[in-house]
Amino acid sequence: xxxLSAAMLATFRRDLLLAYRAKGELLNPLMFFLIVSSLFxxxxxxxxxxxxxxxxxxxxxxxxxxxxxxxxxxxxADHDDGTLEQFLLMPQPLVFLVLSKIxxxxxxxGLPLVIVAxxxxxxxxxxxxxxxxxxxxxxxxxxxxxxxxxIGAGLTVGLKKGGMLLPLLILPLYIPVLIFGASAVQSAGQxxxxxxxxxxxxxxxFFTLAVCPLATVAALKLSVAR
Amino acid sequence: xxxxxxxxxxNLRCERDDRCLFHNLSFTLNSGEILQVAGPNGAGKxxxxxxxxxxxxGYEGGLSWMGQDMxxxxxxxxxxxxxxxxxxxxxxxxxxxxNLIWWQSRFSKAERNSVYAxxxxxxxxxxxxxxxxxxxxxxxxxVALARLYLQPPKLWILDEPFTAIDKAGVTRLEQTxxxxxxxxxxxxxxxxxxxxxxxxxxxxxxxxxQ
Amino acid sequence: xxxxxxxxxxxxxSPKWFYDISNKxxxxxxxxxxxxxxxxxxxxxxxxxxxxxxxxxxxxxYIHVPAAIxxxxxxxxxxxxxxxxxxxxxxxAFWVMRAAAPIGVSVTAIALFTGAIWGKPTWGTWWVWDAxxxxxxxxxxxxxxxxxxxxxxEDDELANKAGAILSIVGVINIPIxxxxxxxxxxxxxxxxxxxxxxxxxxxxxxIPLVLTIxxxxxxxxxxxxxxxxxxxxxRERRTKWVxxxxxxxx
Numbered sequence: 053x054x055x056l057s058a059a060m061l062a063t064f065r066r067d068l069l070l071a072y073r074a075k076g077e078l079l080n081p082l083m084f085f086l087i088v089s090s091l092f093x094x095x096x097x098x099x100x101x102x103x104x105x106x107x108x109x110x111x112x113x114x115x116x117x118x119x120x121x122x123x124x125x126x127x128x129a130d131h132d133d134g135t136l137e138q139f140l141l142m143p144q145p146l147v148f149l150v151l152s153k154i155x156x157x158x159x160x161x162g163l164p165l166v167i168v169a170x171x172x173x174x175x176x177x178x179x180x181x182x183x184x185x186x187x188x189x190x191x192x193x194x195x196x197x198x199x200x201x202x203i204g205a206g207l208t209v210g211l212k213k214g215g216m217l218l219p220l221l222i223l224p225l226y227i228p229v230l231i232f233g234a235s236a237v238q239s240a241g242q243x244x245x246x247x248x249x250x251x252x253x254x255x256x257x258f259f260t261l262a263v264c265p266l267a268t269v270a271a272l273k274l275s276v277a278r
Numbered sequence: 279x280x281x282x283x284x285x286x287x288x289n290l291r292c293e294r295d296d297r298c299l300f301h302n303l304s305f306t307l308n309s310g311e312i313l314q315v316a317g318p319n320g321a322g323k324x325x326x327x328x329x330x331x332x333x334x335x336g337y338e339g340g341l342s343w344m345g346q347d348m349x350x351x352x353x354x355x356x357x358x359x360x361x362x363x364x365x366x367x368x369x370x371x372x373x374x375x376x377n378l379i380w381w382q383s384r385f386s387k388a389e390r391n392s393v394y395a396x397x398x399x400x401x402x403x404x405x406x407x408x409x410x411x412x413x414x415x416x417x418x419x420x421v422a423l424a425r426l427y428l429q430p431p432k433l434w435i436l437d438e439p440f441t442a443i444d445k446a447g448v449t450r451l452e453q454t455x456x457x458x459x460x461x462x463x464x465x466x467x468x469x470x471x472x473x474x475x476x477x478x479x480x481x482x483x484x485x486x487x488q
Numbered sequence: 489x490x491x492x493x494x495x496x497x498x499x500x501x502s503p504k505w506f507y508d509i510s511n512k513x514x515x516x517x518x519x520x521x522x523x524x525x526x527x528x529x530x531x532x533x534x535x536x537x538x539x540x541x542x543x544x545x546x547x548x549x550y551i552h553v554p555a556a557i558x559x560x561x562x563x564x565x566x567x568x569x570x571x572x573x574x575x576x577x578x579x580x581a582f583w584v585m586r587a588a589a590p591i592g593v594s595v596t597a598i599a600l601f602t603g604a605i606w607g608k609p610t611w612g613t614w615w616v617w618d619a620x621x622x623x624x625x626x627x628x629x630x631x632x633x634x635x636x637x638x639x640x641x642e643d644d645e646l647a648n649k650a651g652a653i654l655s656i657v658g659v660i661n662i663p664i665x666x667x668x669x670x671x672x673x674x675x676x677x678x679x680x681x682x683x684x685x686x687x688x689x690x691x692x693x694x695i696p697l698v699l700t701i702x703x704x705x706x707x708x709x710x711x712x713x714x715x716x717x718x719x720x721x722x723r724e725r726r727t728k729w730v731x732x733x734x735x736x737x738x
Binding site: 203207208211213217220221222223224225227228231232235252256259263267270271274277 | 574626629630632633636637640641646649650653654656657658660661664665667668669671672675
C-alpha cells in the first residue's frame with residue numbers, strides 16, 4: 053500500500069499538471085480580477101483620494117468574485133470525464149485527498165490574485181502603508197475562499213445549471229472574510245494596527261481547514277450518486 | 279468453506295424514484311469466479327455495481343468484503359478493487375501514460391515500464407505521449423482498459439467493458455477476464471455482449487421477476 | 489431507558505405516527521397561538537406606554553422581534569433536522585427541513601420589511617446598515633441558497649441531502665457571520681440607535697413582547713406541521729394509510 057502523503061502529493065501534482073496544460077484558462081480569473089477592479093474608477097470617480105479610500109473594498113470584492121469564477125476548475129472537468137469517480141475510489145482517506153485538491157486550487161487560482169493585487173493597489177491609489185496588510189490579508193483570506201468554495205463546488209458539480217447556483221450558495225459564507233480582509237487593508241491605510249484582523253483571518257483559516265474538507269467529501273459523494 | 283466470501287450481499291434492496299429495482303437480492307463472489315449481472319435496460323445493473331463499489335448509498339441490506347462489513351473494510355476493499363464505469367475516466371489533457379501513472383499511484387509507485395507494457399496489451403504502444411483528447415472514443419476506452427494490465431487488483435467490477443471496443447479487442451478482453459479468474463482473481467461485470475461458451479460465467483439476472 | 493429511546497426513535501421515524509400525533513397537537517397550537525398573539529398585540533398596540541424616545545413607532549417590535557427570532561430559530565431547526573436526517577437516516581427530518589425553508593424565507597422577509605418600516609421614523613430612511621438588519625439580510629441570503637439548491641436538484645432524495653449539508657455548513661458559520669457583522673458595524677457606525685436592544689424596557693412593554701414571541705412560535709409550529717403533513721401525504725401517497733386518509737377527506 054502507498055502512504056497517504058504520497059497519494060496526497062500525487063493528487064496535488066496531477067491538478068497542477070492539468071492546470072499547466074490549460075494555461076489559457078488559468079489566466080481567465082486573473083484577467084477578470086483586473087477588469088472588474090478597473091470598472092470602479094470608471095463607474096464611480098477617478099479622484100485618487102476617493103479611490104484610495106475604497107480601494108481595499110474593490111480589491112477584496114474583485115478577489116472574491118474571481119475566486120468564485122475559478123471554482124469551476126475544482127471538480128467540474130473531473131466530473132464530466134469520470135475521473136472524479138476514480139478519485140473518490142482511491143483507497144486513502146478522502147478528506148485529505150480533497151484537501152490537497154483544494155490546496156492545488158488555491159495555488160492555481162488564489163495565489164496569483166495575491167501576487168497581482170499590489171498592481172491594482174497602485175492603479176487605485178492605495179495608501180503606501182496598506183500594501184503589507186493587503187498581501188497579508190489576501191494570503192490568509194484566499195485559502196479560506198477556496199475551502200468554503202469547495203463545498204459549493206462539490207454540491208453543484210453534477211448540475212447542468214450549476215453556474216448561477218454556486219454564487220448563491222457560497223457568497224453569504226464569504227462575508228466574514230470580506231469584512232475582515234477589507235477592513236484590515238483599510239485600517240492599515242489609516243495607520244492603525246491590524247493584529248486583530250490577521251488573528252481573526254488566521255483562526256478562521258484553521259477553522260475552515262478542519263470543517264470544509266469534510267463537508268466537501270459529503271457533497272461530492274452525493275453528487276456522484278446522481 | 280472456512281474462509282469468508284470475497285463479496286457477500288445479503289437481501290439487497292434498492293428503490294429508485296418509488297420504483298423497486300431489486301429486492302431480496304443475495305449472492306456471493308469468490309476467488310476464481312466471474313459473475314455476469316444480466317437483465318434488460320433499466321433493471322438496475324449499473325446501480326448494483328455502483329452500490330457494490332460504494333458510489334451509491336441508496337440501498338438497504340448487508341454487504342461485506344472478506345467477512346467484514348463493507349463500510350468498516352472500505353479502504354482494504356478499495357485497495358483491492360478496480361472499477362470501470364460508463365465513463366472511461368481518462369483525462370483528455372493528459373497523455374495515456376500520465377493517466378495510467380496517476381491511476382496506478384493510488385496502489386503503488388507506478389513504473390514507466392509496466393505502463394508501457396499495459397499500453398502494449400491494449401494496442402496503444404506509440405500513443406503514450408499524445409494528449410488523450412487526440413484519441414478516438416474507442417482508444418480512450420482502451421486507455422481505461424489498460425488498467426487491467428497494470429499490477430492488477432484482485433477484484434474487477436466492470437460496467438459494460440466491451441463498449442466501443444473492436445472485434446479483436448473484444449476477444450482479447452474476454453481472454454484477459456478468464457485469465458484473471460484463473461489466476462485467482464474475481465470479476466463481476468455487466469454486458470449486453472454475448473460471452474462465448476469458453477468463458478465460465480455465473481449469471482445473476484435482475485428485473486423481470488418482481 | 490435505552491429501549492424506550494429506541495422505540496421512540498422508530499416511532500418518530502414513522503410518517504404515520506408523526507401525521508397522527510401532529511394532528512392532535514394542531515388545534516392546541518392554533519388556539520394557544522391565536523390567544524397569545526391576540527392578547528399580546530392588543531396589549532402591546534393599545535395599552536403599553538409609548539416609548540419616551542421613539543413615541544408610538546416602537547410598537548412595531550411586537551411583529552418585528554418575534555419574526556426576527558423565529559427566522560433565526562427556523563434556520564437552526566433546519567440544520568438540526570438536517571443533521572438528524574443525515575446521521576440517523578430519518579426521512580421525516582428531511583421533510584421537516586424542506587417544509588421549513590420557505591417559511592424561513594417568509595418570516596425573514598417579514599422581519600426585514602417591518603425593520604424597514606420602523607427605520608423610516610427612527611432614522612429617517614427606509615434602510616440603514618444596522619448590525620441586526622444586515623444580519624437578517626444575510627440570513628435571507630442563506631435561505632435563498634438552500635431553496636435554490638432544492639430547486640436545482642431534480643432527485644428529491646439527493647436534494648434533501650444536499651440541502652442538509654448546506655444548512656449545516658451555514659449554521660456553523662452563522663455565529664461567525666454575526667460576530668463579524670457586529671464588529672463591522674461598530675467600526676463604521678458608532679452610536680446609532682440599535683433596534684430592540686434597550687438597556688431597560690418597562691415590564692408593561694416587555695410582557696406583551698414575550699407573549700407575541702411565544703405566539704409567533706406557535707403559529708410557526710402550525711405552519712410547519714401543515715407543510716410537513718402535506719409533504720408526508722405526497723411522499724407516502726402510495727401507502728394504504730394515506731389512501732385511507734385522503735378517501736376520508738374526499
